[in-house]
Amino acid sequence: MRPELDTSTRDTAELDLDVEAARYSARVAQEPSARAEFVELCLPLAHRLAHRYRGRGEPFADLEQVARLGLLKAVDRYDVERGSFTAFTVITILGELRKHFRDRTWGVRAPRRLQDLLVQIRRADPDLTNTLSRAPTPTELADRLHTTTDEVDEAMLSGAGYNLRSLNAPVTSSDSGSGSGNTERGELIGEIDGDLAAIDDQLTIQALLNRLPERELEILILRFYGNLTQSEIAQRCDISQMHVSRLLSKTLTWLRHAMLGDSPPRWGDLDGGALSEPRLRIITTSQPGGSLTVAVGGEVDRDSADELRQALLDGVARRPNVLHLDLSKVPFIDAAGIAALVAGNQEARRSAVQLHVRGAQPHVRRVLGTTRLPLL
Numbered sequence: 001m002r003p004e005l006d007t008s009t010r011d012t013a014e015l016d017l018d019v020e021a022a023r024y025s026a027r028v029a030q031e032p033s034a035r036a037e038f039v040e041l042c043l044p045l046a047h048r049l050a051h052r053y054r055g056r057g058e059p060f061a062d063l064e065q066v067a068r069l070g071l072l073k074a075v076d077r078y079d080v081e082r083g084s085f086t087a088f089t090v091i092t093i094l095g096e097l098r099k100h101f102r103d104r105t106w107g108v109r110a111p112r113r114l115q116d117l118l119v120q121i122r123r124a125d126p127d128l129t130n131t132l133s134r135a136p137t138p139t140e141l142a143d144r145l146h147t148t149t150d151e152v153d154e155a156m157l158s159g160a161g162y163n164l165r166s167l168n169a170p171v172t173s174s175d176s177g178s179g180s181g182n183t184e185r186g187e188l189i190g191e192i193d194g195d196l197a198a199i200d201d202q203l204t205i206q207a208l209l210n211r212l213p214e215r216e217l218e219i220l221i222l223r224f225y226g227n228l229t230q231s232e233i234a235q236r237c238d239i240s241q242m243h244v245s246r247l248l249s250k251t252l253t254w255l256r257h258a259m260l261g262d263s264p265p266r267w268g269d270l271d272g273g274a275l276s277e278p279r280l281r282i283i284t285t286s287q288p289g290g291s292l293t294v295a296v297g298g299e300v301d302r303d304s305a306d307e308l309r310q311a312l313l314d315g316v317a318r319r320p321n322v323l324h325l326d327l328s329k330v331p332f333i334d335a336a337g338i339a340a341l342v343a344g345n346q347e348a349r350r351s352a353v354q355l356h357v358r359g360a361q362p363h364v365r366r367v368l369g370t371t372r373l374p375l376l
Helices: 017-028 034-051 060-077 085-104 112-132 138-145 149-161 199-209 214-224 230-237 241-260 305-317 335-350 362-368
Strands: 281-287 291-297 322-329 354-358
Touching: 017 034, 017 085, 034 060, 034 085, 060 085, 112 138, 112 149, 138 149, 199 241, 214 230, 214 241, 230 241, 281 305, 291 305, 305 322, 305 335, 322 335, 335 354, 335 362
Parallel strands: 291 322, 322 354
Antiparallel strands: 281 291
């Protein structure tokens, strides 16, 4: 005859669950629905165990759900040969409830050893208080729990992360002594001191500034501490505004790489010399038929215009039939560069030397259009 589960009562306080578990084990293989009936029979046990943790800050409905989950795990994992079903189920459900409190109720997650130690401290504290007629010291708690004072201090400190209070909660009289309740807790928290947070960067930048060349350091100071424009800096340093822009860009790029890297690169060596100061390149070559070619590369501005002027005067002095000025590799030319070209052209006319300009890029050609230089 088939064993039946005793479902005549739902009060497991008077029901031997070990006997019912044996009946369930014999029946479940042939009748899968027996699992649901047996779980329902054990629900009051889960309810009583969840009730032990009521009033600890967690909704009872959540605790009951956790206890029921533990019950399901116990039913599925239980083996009749292992002993008492009731003992196994109680251990499993209580384990799930403790795990729930460890995982869900800590606002700031503390290591499990500290969570467990904190539970022991809270149990030992009232006992020692009654014995000593005063609050126990961390050393006395450590002696009672056979641990170190440092461990006790760390566990008690981690306890502050168990139940976090909202920053929007009103401050009570116990918090501030005012009792007004009009101030939120978050309003009492100080702001981050920006100057203090920037000290590390300031010290690093100061050390890097000391490694800059004198001219670059002066330009940087005039721009960011003197608040001068690039044009004003150019006038003060007697260089072109374009050159000031290049030097600033070069310096800031080097500082950026030095700040982000483990060690600052050597000045001018970053990216294989990518930060090296642009220089004007001039190559003069003789051509068949008595002509001469002056090939120019790089930007022509106030700083390099004299070099171009001298190259043209030297070329004219060699009395070629035609002096070809190749500007195909000049991306930029300013007023100082134009003045150098005009001076070279005037000297060529006085010396009866034909000067032809060729290869000018669109921007340079538009600038040269304001002059009378012969363009090819």
